[in-house]
Amino acid sequence: MVWEILSRYGRVFLCGGLVCLVGQILINKTKMTSARILVTFLLAGVVLQAVGLFDAIKEFALAGVTIPIIGFGSTLAEGAIEGAKIGLFEACTYGLRAVAGGLTAAIVFGFVIALLFRSRSKTA
Amino acid sequence: MIDAKSYAEIVKEATPKTQEARTLFAAFGIGGVICMIGQAVFDVYAQFLNADEKTVSALTGMTMIFFGALLTGVGVYDKIGYYAGAGSIVPITGFANSIVSPAMEFHNEGIVFGLMARMFGVAGPIIVSGVCSSVAVGIIYYIVGVAA
Amino acid sequence: MRLGRQTYAPDKRAFVTHVADIAGSDEAMGNLRHYIDFAIDCGEWGCASHEKAESKFRDVVTKRLLDSSGSSSREIDCILGGDLINQIVPSSFSARNFDIPFCGLYCACATFGQSLAVASMMIAAGMDKIICCTSSHFATAERQYRYPLELGTQPTPTSQRTVTGAGAAMIESSGPDHRCPEIGAYTLGKIVDLGCVDANNMGAAMAPAAFDTIAAHLRETGRSANYYDMIVTGDLGALGRELLAELLRKEGVCDASNLNDCGCMVFAEGQKCGLGGSGAGCSSLVYCSYLHKLLVSGQLNRILLVPTGALLSKDSSLQGESIPGIAYAVAIECR
Structure with missing residues (x-):
């Protein structure tokens, strides 16, 4: 039981760490800004899901790939693929429907937190 | 006066290099820990909520977004980011950070034209590229499905 | 009096009679901690x-300058200066609190040099008392040029930290009885752009401009670099200073042994400030808090202050433009 939990979380740590490591290599080598990094990883998630590789990776890596923004991209693509089985309209809209929770959370929490706090000048 | 090309060479020669080992180690470690926290949240929800995996997954994402937003609000996330680099950018908490930080920054310009209007100054490209690519995937799958 | 293409010697003596400065908490904990007047x-x-x-x-x-010089605002002919924010609002908004004519100037971080040069011209045109003031603030500059403050980004190895603070100098046509620095000559800068595009590497973008201005100054005044106790640039940072020294040596202008940089002077070792300070307030803070005191006390006799500016905007960077640099050289000396 303990061993199972350890290996489960160890896998999450390793895979999540590796994904971020790739991001850091990109930052160091190409001086990409954070928005570009996020877009790149999101699109990587969309592509991985579209070609059908994501589920196998997720099986092994668990939150190690769903918590990085790759997971957000895969959910978008997953929704779109599901919608495509129903019709063209659903093919176009089910992607956003699948991430509605995350987007709503980001917008609402973003709004509330920004109402409550202001930016502070940083000390060196 | 020196020409642009040979100056660029001198600059390249003299420019200090990124501390590869330190930044990579920090990104790996902190990124891994954030994912482990996400897994813990997932496991707790899966254990105690009577919900299917998709809902638990979505709730996990929303919870992590809340953590990212809150840590940004209290001024901790930028300090994590200083050390972690991609380790705190790539996880979904970094997405929350990229939405909350401009919203906070432009709060002074008013709620409508500051906070709300500028909220997507950093995250806008992420949402636009995500939605457009998902529509593209959907249409491709639809056409392939109809043809088959 | 014109000395050359870009260099002039003032027709009327212009004395730097009083200075005042204010600094952020990080700057007040840096190398200049014993010199800074007032910290927030x-x-x-x-x-x-x-x-x-x-x-x-x-x-x-500005108030401290009025107090220390015992002048009323009616005696001041003009406030000169600028900052880094769009439409230089901090400067004009502050000037509305004083009943003094105002000339806003902008040359990014070179504004202090530009202000001193223009002040010298104004003195020659018949004015008596002018205040030169430039300021910058880490938080306003981050928003102006980079990202929201709370965005978790990592600084690149060449980034510098904008100085939080301001420095103001009173330029007068008549000097006091005691030893007082004055503007000896000034060289107007040309825009120099060697194609640097990295907005996080301002030092490299500005070093050629500093080189161009220093070389022109020495050539047109006929002085050797050793004429000055110190040639001090504005905010090149450690990398820019190294590049400038290399350019000066390579072109045989001087050996760069008396070269220093305000950006390298501000922060202490161990403060997380990248390659040094930057900003319109960098050279004015360092001059007003530190260099001026050394000139008055006699530890320095002649310096060449060369504030440097990178004339980019966030939009110009996004449009792929390279970064034009500029530098003004002002000789400040005690006769």
């Missing part, structure tokens, strides 16, 4: 926005 406790400083705080910096130094 936090970036907001009780104001509703960082821009308001920067405006208040200018109010405070």
Whole structure:
């Protein structure tokens, strides 16, 4: 039981760490800004899901790939693929429907937190 | 006066290099820990909520977004980011950070034209590229499905 | 009097009679901690926005300058200066609190040099008392040039930290009885752009401009670099200073042994400030808090102050433009 939990979380740590490591290599080598990094990883998630590789990776890596923004991209693509089985309209809209929770959370929490706090000048 | 090309060479020669080992180690470690926290949240929800995996997954994402937003609000996330680099950018908490930080920054310009209007100054490209690519995937799958 | 293509010697003596400065808490803990007059406790400083705080910096130094010189605002002919924010609002917003004519100037971080040069011209045109003031603020500059403050980004190895603070100098046509620095000559800068595009590497973008201005100054005045006790650039940072020294040596202008940089002087070793300080307030803070005192006390006799500016905007970077640099050289000396 303990061993199972350890290996489960160890896998999450390793895979999540590796994904971020790739991001850091990109930052160091190409001086990409954070928005570009996020877009790149999101699109990587969309592509991985579209070609059908994501589920196998997720099986092994668990939150190690769903918590990085790759997971957000895969959910978008997953929704779109599901919608495509129903019709063209659903093919176009089910992607956003699948991430509605995350987007709503980001917008609402973003709004509330920004109402409550202001930016502070940083000390060196 | 020196020409642009040979100056660029001198600059390249003299420019200090990124501390590869330190930044990579920090990104790996902190990124891994954030994912482990996400897994813990997932496991707790899966254990105690009577919900299917998709809902638990979505709730996990929303919870992590809340953590990212809150840590940004209290001024901790930028300090994590200083050390972690991609380790705190790539996880979904970094997405929350990229939405909350401009919203906070432009709060002074008013709620409508500051906070709300500028909220997507950093995250806008992420949402636009995500939605457009998902529509593209959907249409491709639809056409392939109809043809088959 | 014209000495050359870009260099002039003042027709009327222009004395730097009084100075005042204000600094952020990090700057006040840096290398100049024993010299800074007045430090603030936090970036907001009780104001509703960082821009308001920067405006208040200018109010405070201007008031202190009026007090220390015993002048009323009616005796001041003009306030000169600028900052880094769009439409230089902190400068004009501060100037509305004083009943003094105002000339806003902008040359990014070179504004202090530009102000001193213009002040010297104005003295020659018949004015008597002019205040030169430039300021910058880490938080307002981050928003102006980079990212929201709370965005978790990592600084690149070449980035510098914008100095929070302001410096103001009173330029007068008549000097006091005691030893007092004055403007000896000034060289107007040309825009020099060698194609640097990295907005996080301002030092490299500005070093060629500093080189061009220093070389022109020495050539047109016929002085050797050793004429000055110190040639001190504005905010090249450690990398820019190294590049400038290399350019000066390579082109045989001087051996760069007396070269220094305000950006390298501000912060202490161990403060997380990248390659040094930057900003319109960098050279004015360092001059007003430190260099001026050394000139008055006699530890320095002649310096060449060369504030450097990178004339980019966030949009110009996004449009793929390279970064034009500029530098003004002002000789400040005690006769």
